[in-house]
Structure formats: C-alpha cells, structure tokens
Amino acid sequence: MCWHSIRRWFSHAPTCQEVARERLQLVLAHDRADLTPGMLAMLKDDMIAVLRNYVAIDPARVEVSIMQEGRVTRLVADIPLGPARSSEESVKE
Amino acid sequence: MAGKVITVTSGKGGVGKSTTTANLAMGLAMLGAQVICIDGDVGLRNLDVILGLENRIVYDITHVIDGRCKLRQALVRDKRFAELHLLPAAQTRDKSAVSPEAMVWIAQQAAEQADYVLIDCPAGIEQGFWYSVTPADMLIVVTNPELPAVRDADRVIGLLENNGHKDTRLIINRVRSGARAREQLDRVTIVETLAVPLLGVIPEDDGVTASSNRGEPVVLDPRSAAGQEFRVIAQRLHGEEHPVPPEPLPFWKRFFSRS
DSSP states (O other), rough: HHHHHHHHHHHTOHHHOOOOOOOOHHHHHHHHHOOOOOHHHHHHHHHHHHHHSSSSSSSGOOOOEEEEETTTTEEEEOOBBBBBOOHHHTOOO | OOOOOEEEEEESSSSSSSHHHHHHHHHHHHTTOEEEEEEEOOOOHHHHHTTTGGGGGOHHHHHHHHHSSSSHHHHHEEEOOEEEEEOOSSSSOOGGGHHHHHHHHHHHHHHHOOOOEEEOSSSSSSSHHHHHHTTOOOEEEEOOOHHHHHHHHHHHHHHHTTTOOOEEEEEEEEEOOOOGGGSOOOHHHHHHOOOOOOOEEEEEOOOHHHHHTTTGGGGGTTTOHHHHHHHHHHHHHTTOOOOOOOOOOOOOHHHHHHH
16 A cells, blocks of 8 residues: 555656546547547548548648637647658558 | 525536535525525425425425415425525426426516525436526536536536526535545636636535434534535625635645745
C-alpha cells in the first residue's frame, strides 16, 4: 500500500482525480457534439478521401478532434499538406 | 405577492435532489420567508418523508389538477415552521397525470401565496423533468464530484440552455475533505466544465441518511456540517451576501503558503 504510493509518487502515474478529469473532458466533448468516437473516426476517413481529390496529404498525420472552450464545442482538424513520407512511398500505388 | 419559482434538478438520480430541496425549503422558512415546496416526482414521492410530513397528507398535486380540491386544501403545513408548506406528489399515479401547463398553473398559484416555490424535479429528462422545469424562474442543478453525475448535469444544463432558461446555478453535493478528496473530481474542474455559477458546496455528511430516516432535515441540526452549508445557501438565495469560499488547499500547500 505504502510502497504503491511511493512508486506512484515517483512514476507520476495519474491520480484517480486526474483520470476522472481527463475522462470527463473527453466524454463531454463527444456528448456535446453528439458524435461518438467511432463516428469521429469515420468522419476523419471521409474528410481524407475528399481532401485527396484536391491536395496531397499524408493520412497518418491528419488529426481530427473535438475541442472544448467553455460551453463552445469545436471540431478541429489538423491537416499537414504534402505527400506521405518516403517510408510510406513504396506502399503507395 | 409574486414569489420566485426555483426547480431543483440533476439528471442523474441519487445525487441529493430531494434532500437539497427539503433543506433549502426549510432553511428559507427558518429565515422567515413563506415557502411552498412541490414534490414533482409523481409516482415515487419522497419529499414528504424527508420533511417528516407523510402522516399529514390529505390531498396531492393530482387532486388539485383534477379540480377535486383547491391548492390551499392540498398544502401540508410543516409542524416546525408555519412558513413552510408541502404540496405532495401522488404516489399511485404516474407522470402522465401532470402536464407542463398544469404545473405552470399550480406554480403561479403557489407563487401568489409564497416568497419561494421550490419544485423537486424527478430524475431523468423525460416528462417529469419537463413539467418540473417549465415554470421555473431559477434552476438549481445538483451534482456530485463524480464523472457520471457531472456528465448528466452537463446534459441537463445543455437542455435548459436550449430551452431559454437563463438563470441556472450549481450545487456540488457530497464533497469529501482530506485525503479522500483526491478520489473525487475537484471543484474547479466541475465549475469550469459546466460553466454555470456555483451556488454552494455541501460536504459529505453521514448524518444525512439518519436525518432522512427521521424526517428531520440536517438544516435543523446546528452541529451538522451539511446543515451549516444548507443554511448558508438559503441565505444566499434570500439575497444575503455570502461569497462561496475557495476550494481548500491540500495541507502541504497550506503549510507553505503560511508566511
């Protein structure tokens, strides 16, 4: 018990409160947007498919997430332009 | 007299809505205000038991709605404070017996006779929720410092906002202190996330269970920590200045800040 506390102290494992805080933010972001994590993943795939008709992008570097600012919810997409990196070049047809 | 209609709601069940309603109603009556509390939980009434008034009931809210008695006849007067009255819910009917229009009609009549009308909203976001919140001038959302309760509170606050309710306040109930406080969500996170003004914080108090069983709200007990906070919240509602104290610091921070 004591040993666990000491280890947790040094390893900076998240406390119960920190875990709850992070889960709360994530759950509320999806609740408020009425968008489940699975739907968000599908949205991201669809966005990538559409964007690829116009620009070169690397799907692996695209990030789509839901952000909270007070009671305002935003869908935030980070899409670095440019082709996939050389390591994935060979995979491309 | 045009009293203020305040509905106590939460979304999730078991967070302390009825306890809060009973204690705030009694706390306001202790300040000399005329208070009518309405049990909105038709079919599962409990406010009567928490207030210790179950043996005095003759009529209930559905009798008033059906025109079988006047509001005045259905009101149960508290045995301790003449200022406090209860309009009980029906126990053997369901929530379809009450409509939002009927509740508005009842709340208006009650507000003519009282300074405060407190409506105890049932859990959930169905019919009982809607008829309870429709007449409200002010909403009090009760939550606990735990993920499921805060999530449901957020949903309720969103619904209220979308329906044009402007004055929504928050009470965080069953807050622990000391080492076990760190198992709970902290106050700052809850208030910032829900983004509604904080009306008060009620400490976890073992005496609350016994008080519900006895029918004597903790607000009557001068030694109860929860009762003390309910008295302060009643004073805040009644217009007295009582700033909400900041979240207590953990002991090591308190130690270092003492300079």
